[in-house]
Amino acid sequence: MGKSNRNTDRRQAAEALRKQQAAEAKRRKIVFGTAIGAAVVLIGGLLAWGIWENSKPEFPVNEPAAAVTDSYGVQVGDGPVEVDLYIDYMCPACNQFEQTYAAQIQSWVDDGSVTVNYHPLAILDRLSSGTEYSSRAAAAAVCAADVGEQEFLDYTLALYAGQPAENSEGLTDDELIAIGRDEVGLGSDWESCVDDDTYRGWVSEGNADATSDQGVTGTPTAKVNGEVVENSAFADQVQAAIDAG
Template sequence: MAQTGNKQQDKRVSARERIQAAQLREQQAAKRRQRIVMAVSAVAVLALAGGVTLAITSASDKDDKAKASSGVVVPANATGKDGLVITYGKADAPHTMEVYEDFRCPVCKHFEAANGPAVAKLTEDGQVKVEYHLAAFLDKNLTGKGSRTALAAAGAALNEGTDKFKQFHDVLYANQPDEREDGFGDVNHLLDLAGQVPGLKTDAFVKAVQEGTYAPWAAKVSAAFNDSGVTGTPTVKVDGKTVDLFGDKTMVTPEEFTTRVKQAAGLQ
């Protein structure tokens, strides 16, 4: 009887171990599926990592290039090679600040909240212009289409004017959904947000957003980002030199950010 009891106990232990192993595998798989979300959730990434940007995977490269091969309508006011860059500020400014972002990137939201006004202020005296290089890789990492749809809508805003793009850009980051949600994938939601930008919701803008007029352009912009060699968002470069966006385990203050940008540009 003792042997029978021991065998039954062994079976129960073995079954429990198999269940625990299966649960562990599922937990590990879930962590892999949500690795970006887990890595950059809210302020924790800033507090713990002290300077971690959102890592890029290359999973979306082929898709972006394939979509970009279809007919591309380039927004008015686009700049750079093939019209894949958005320049804010005076085009002849002697120094260039390159900002690399993804509209779904939560760390980008923190950067914009902390230093977006400082970025705009740096352009006021005409010494620095800003070039935005936008990505959509988070649609692959987090699933959905919010990055691409928001980027295409930003193209429609750019077509209305550079200032309209900048205002819409700021509205998107101020209203960024939780990274686990694909709120920007809904064009009606994007149109509602566009209502916060005075004069943006023209008939042409609404039609372009609804019909995805600038979706192929957005794919090409994203493909260019994937080929840029930048390994995380947000990334800021000034005259080709990367600016560290983090201080003591937090995003740098506007004052420190401005100082670092001016130092990189040789303005102080």
């Protein structure tokens, strides 16, 4: 099979996954409010430990080649409505948020309605048995953003599809790379970026900024034009901002 066919297969696989999630989104929204509330409360209660653990960078703070914000967000899209999403790749509630809203977010990005700033955090490093999975996954996702906006979105989708359980060791770096290579079609430069821990320091700085300067008390946290919104009402709030624009 040629390279172009493999890339087509990967794109089709990512699109199929997005469509499957969109089909299930309506059902998830019914139970989303209760589940997300409980999860955020739990994370908020343990946040002080996470701030202490992740506030000091252990790696150089390298600026991504991708478009990023001053508050350590990976910028996707260029629409007038500003959306900020603070996520952790080991957070089950973030996974549910992604599965519920990914297709809608993609639609808003595609039609130029929104700019979405993804802030990959590492609050839940403590729940990966010492492997710092949240930090490693976040840094790998930022590497994907260097390749392109769509690659970042597809890699985020794939990471959540294969999300490890809390209090496990998480995925290894080799498994993080396999997901990007086999499911998203990311290449050797991206693999080197992951292997070199290129953005571990940047993620750590972003974690400290979110929890100290941005007032983030748990994940997922969503902001629309700078204002925190209830996760269960996220789509309605974004659409209202678009309509008001």
